[in-house]
Amino acid sequence: MPTLSAIYRYPVKSTAGESLSSARVLEEGLEQDRRFMVVKPDGSFVTARKYPALQRVVARFDGERLSLIHDDQVALTESRQAFALERFDTRVWADDFCALTTTIRLDAWMSRVVGEPVSLLWLGERSSRYRDLIETRVSFADGYPLLLTSEASLADVNTRTDGSHVMAQFRPNLVAGGTPAFVEDEWRRVRIGDVVFRVDAPCSRCVMITVDPERGERRAGGEPMRALMRYRKGADNNVYFGQNLVAENCGEVTVGQAIEVLE
Template sequence: MGASGSSAPARLGLPAQPRPGWLGVAALGLAAVALGAVAWRGARSWRRWRRRRLQQVGTVAQLWIYPIKSCKGVPVSAAECTAMGLRIGNVRDRFWLVIKEDGHMVTARQEPRLVLVSIANENDHLILSAPGMDQLILPSKLPSSNILHDCRLFGLDVKGRDCGNEAAQWFTTFLKTEAFRLVQFETNMKGRPSRKILPPFVQNYQVAYPDCSPILILSEASLADLNTRLEKKVTMDYFRPNIIVTGCDAFEEDTWDELLIGSVEMKKVLSCPRCIMTTVDPDTGVIDRKEPLETLKSYRLCDPSEKQIYKSSPLFGVYYSVEKIGSLRVGDPVYRML
């Protein structure tokens, strides 16, 4: 059998007919024109397709970074969005963690008064304040000579660099229950893999000390809806989202799969299952163990088909992974990518 590129006459055993040179050139020219036209039409169609895909569903009302897990958040007007969450300078979301001396994490579930620790960010330092305590100033970058701890979060191991004896004593004195230490996650450390935290079908990413994902989104309308059902109104501080969206209907965020905010692209991981943490009053540090969790359970349980994922936890807010890093700011449109 002849080569696949040979002419039809040659394959039939006939002498090949010479082709005028100008015909080949003309054919190439016509092909180039045709390809150019296809490319031009393709570019126009791609631009139209991109425009069709973006549907504004709201606007960023607030941005919050929670440097220390379970402590108060820091409102920011703009932030970078990395694969592991929001950051401003060296201050990153949930990159600090209070631990027991054996390395187990401590959150407001165990120590509700952690929510009373407020944090300011000045000159790449964290300034911690709490009732009855002198301020504690922490550098956002620790000496490499500080020891590393093996920490335990929800049954998974993760590293943390010790923030020093002064910070340890500060939290121990404030909480008054046992000895505690403060650790910091560093970007060269290995995060907790999503596939070990959540069902195996979720996208693959890593987190430092957040519960499940780098970004949590909640709408103002969803909180307003909840408050119509509560005797004692609650604030957004009970739920600790990173991005608060305005201009949408209550629980509309449940339907958003892929989002574009600023230059950041995000993909829905799961709805956020709520726990007893939501019953800690952010103003008093007292855990109620009932509301608003009980009210959420009365109308925000998952579909029965998803019970193996969420069990009996009510859903409020949505977890996202970061598919394309970038920056975002308060006032940015929130686009759904259809």
């Protein structure tokens, strides 16, 4: 039986992942996952697609204090009590919604990392972003509350490239172990612990997977995108790796738990 081999969350969209032994699953995704996002003055979101240095930012948020670390910056910690909490119009792809401002110090810190004026927004306790397509609220994630990948699928990609690609390039929340490569494409509903997940749609990939998360730079040669284009391209010409999930109920998941395939 497949098992849950890793859990990751990303407190700030596009920054480094945080490895967890267990996590609370809520309607909008993992607790404290992608609750912050960097935006330009016009509200458009900023990601490591264009600003790969973001992946070298280590963010931690416990619900009360946000800490940011980057090799080229002085570490910064701000209390949620200091957030200005002014409504700010923003968007993720085609979704327009409101988030909340944080502090001038956080904005300035992120601006230095990105190299241009930006702001750091917080979703608040409850996201105002509701996606009719999947009938649920979503965090600052691209389109779905959660993303599942598998160890075997990454290993398969590495047999077709230089073999040095890591799971962090694909930015999953949940990783399956003990499966054949890409068997997750066949799943429709799974249970991990007490939580049932709907496997809603395959995840189309972009240039983000070519960013080396340790160096915060794009890899030479366009891999692993070039390899995936040879055998993971759909009829729509998009490249797919991993599956988007929607939780049907709330609960806790823990590394080592069995992944029961319901459908």
